[in-house]
Amino acid sequence: MIERGLIIGGVEQAAASGETFDVLSPATEQVIGRVARGAKADVDLAVAAARNGFTQWHRLTPSAREAVLLRAADIMAEQGEQRYLDLLIDESGSVINKARYEIARTADLLRAAAGEVRRLYGETMPNDSPDRISMVFREPLGVVAAIVPYNAPLLLLTKMTAFPLAAGNSIVIKPSEETPLIAIEYAKLLVEAGLPADAVSVVTGFGAECGSPLVEHDDINAIALTGSTATGKAIGKIAMEKMRPTQLELGGKSALVVLNDFDAKSAAKIAIEGMFTHAGQICMANSRIVVEAGIFDEFIAELKAGCEQLVVGDVRDTKSAYGPLINRNALNKVLAHIEDAKSRGTALLTGGEVHQGLTLQPTVLLEPSREATAWRDESFGPLTSVVKAQDLDDAIALANDSVFALSAAVLTHNIQRGFKAAREIRSGAVHIGMHSFQSNAMAPIGGMGDSGIGRSGGKYSTEEFTELKWISVELGG
Numbered sequence: 167m168i169e170r171g172l173i174i175g176g177v178e179q180a181a182a183s184g185e186t187f188d189v190l191s192p193a194t195e196q197v198i199g200r201v202a203r204g205a206k207a208d209v210d211l212a213v214a215a216a217r218n219g220f221t222q223w224h225r226l227t228p229s230a231r232e233a234v235l236l237r238a239a240d241i242m243a244e245q246g247e248q249r250y251l252d253l254l255i256d257e258s259g260s261v262i263n264k265a266r267y268e269i270a271r272t273a274d275l276l277r278a279a280a281g282e283v284r285r286l287y288g289e290t291m292p293n294d295s296p297d298r299i300s301m302v303f304r305e306p307l308g309v310v311a312a313i314v315p316y317n318a319p320l321l322l323l324t325k326m327t328a329f330p331l332a333a334g335n336s337i338v339i340k341p342s343e344e345t346p347l348i349a350i351e352y353a354k355l356l357v358e359a360g361l362p363a364d365a366v367s368v369v370t371g372f373g374a375e376c377g378s379p380l381v382e383h384d385d386i387n388a389i390a391l392t393g394s395t396a397t398g399k400a401i402g403k404i405a406m407e408k409m410r411p412t413q414l415e416l417g418g419k420s421a422l423v424v425l426n427d428f429d430a431k432s433a434a435k436i437a438i439e440g441m442f443t444h445a446g447q448i449c450m451a452n453s454r455i456v457v458e459a460g461i462f463d464e465f466i467a468e469l470k471a472g473c474e475q476l477v478v479g480d481v482r483d484t485k486s487a488y489g490p491l492i493n494r495n496a497l498n499k500v501l502a503h504i505e506d507a508k509s510r511g512t513a514l515l516t517g518g519e520v521h522q523g524l525t526l527q528p529t530v531l532l533e534p535s536r537e538a539t540a541w542r543d544e545s546f547g548p549l550t551s552v553v554k555a556q557d558l559d560d561a562i563a564l565a566n567d568s569v570f571a572l573s574a575a576v577l578t579h580n581i582q583r584g585f586k587a588a589r590e591i592r593s594g595a596v597h598i599g600m601h602s603f604q605s606n607a608m609a610p611i612g613g614m615g616d617s618g619i620g621r622s623g624g625k626y627s628t629e630e631f632t633e634l635k636w637i638s639v640e641l642g643g
């Protein structure tokens with residue numbers, strides 16, 4: 167049993183209330199840890215520390231800030247597996263391959279963020295008055311509240327904190343109540359790397375008790391949320407009321423479009439990876455598959471065969487494609503989406519049953535009603551739908567039949583058809599020749615509509631977490 171406290175100004179401590187909550191392993195549904203149950207009094211301490219941390223951190227030279235982030239990347243690369251592999255497996259239900267991928271990507275993100283420290287450029291501009299100079303500075307916002315989900319708890323936490331830190335901000339982290347242990351270990355690593363201890367705090371606890379007082383706190387300057395659309399809308403309202411810059415990376419219902427010219431077997435393999443990685447608990451998972459009529463029958467035969475060969479369940483088996491969902495509520499939500507589709511007369515191509523514990527079989531619905539929850543809402547589980555499109559225009563219309571617009575993908579070798587789809591699908595990203603679950607530390611990741619507001623990655627993150635200031639000087643007296 168691991169027992170941990172809040173991290174405030176580098177000091178691990180109990181919650182002011184003395185209360186704790188249990189952390190469960192999705193694989194065994196047993197308690198593996200106990201952490202402090204943070205609330206408003208703890209948030210107040212964390213934000214006060216972060217104000218102080220901001221003063222220290224943003225005044226450091228760019229090369230000093232860069233060195234801290236590079237040291238953090240080195241520690242992550244050298245010790246990441248030893249420090250995070252078991253936590254990612256036990257706390258978040260990641261299979262070993264996904265946990266390794268997450269650790270490797272995290273080191274890469276820290277390096278990418280270090281690179282942005284020296285790229286916080288300003289500008290000058292022409293001025294009609296010959297003795298006047300006009301320039302624009304890029305300045306950090308101050309204290310950023312980072313509110314993190316459970317699905318990629320190390321990678322997303324790093325993405326949400328390393329770039330704001332690169333820009334000179336300090337951070338208060340509110341991890342998911344499902345995965346607090348990883349966040350505590352991450353904050354320790356940053357301080358070991360040389361980050362002033364006040365520049366990063368972790369308040370562990372629940373959304374309403376701990377997340378809400380953080381979002382509403384008068385002394386924070388910006389909010390980064392990666393989470394569900396419902397949480398994003400709730401936080402967005404408060405953020406607007408408080409006039410607070412906010413980046414919202416929310417849910418998805420990403421379409422994978424398969425066009426006639428693509429090889430059906432390869433398309434099925436790509437679709438399976440894009441959908442079932444981490445049991446579909448990926449915001450960009452291709453949870454809707456739109457297939458052009460000419461390849462439909464061959465594709466669904468390959469997809470069914472591929473799904474039935476997937477090894478699932480055992481989180482420590484390197485052959486496992488995925489393991490359990492995060493908790494029983496998450497499993498029940500996916501099962502309810504399957505039942506809803508069935509009650510509307512939808513056939514299952516494959517799956518539909520629990521494999522073991524919280525692990526669900528890879529499940530594919532055939533031609534669900536466009537009103538089915540599995541088509542409209544985010545299931546966030548190993549469930550996807552396949553529908554037939556008559557032609558490219560029909561495929562694009564089906565891909566656009568969603569309130570979400572986070573990521574999409576088109577499988578074709580035809581550059582004209584691929585680009586037409588990429589230009590006409592409304593989405594934060596469209597990938598050609600790949601599935602919709604792609605990441606790149608420098609790319610602008612984010613969505614439109616119910617998928618959120620703002621972009622993260624590379625300079626797009628540092629732009630979100632800096633403010634422009636116009637300064638002008640009269641030299642003529």
Ligand code: NAD
Nearest residue numbers: 314315316341342373377378393394397415416417418449
């Ligand atoms: P969630 O919205 O339930 O929780 C996210 C975080 O918000 C947690 O830390 C939670 O405690 C906190 N929270 C909840 N209510 C709050 C409130 N009222 N005030 C402040 N904080 C609050 O999301 P989840 O279930 O942990 O994560 C899954 C969701 O995240 C999915 O919808 C998924 O698509 C989305 N996601 C999006 C991206 C992206 O890049 N767009 C990436 C990963 C996950």
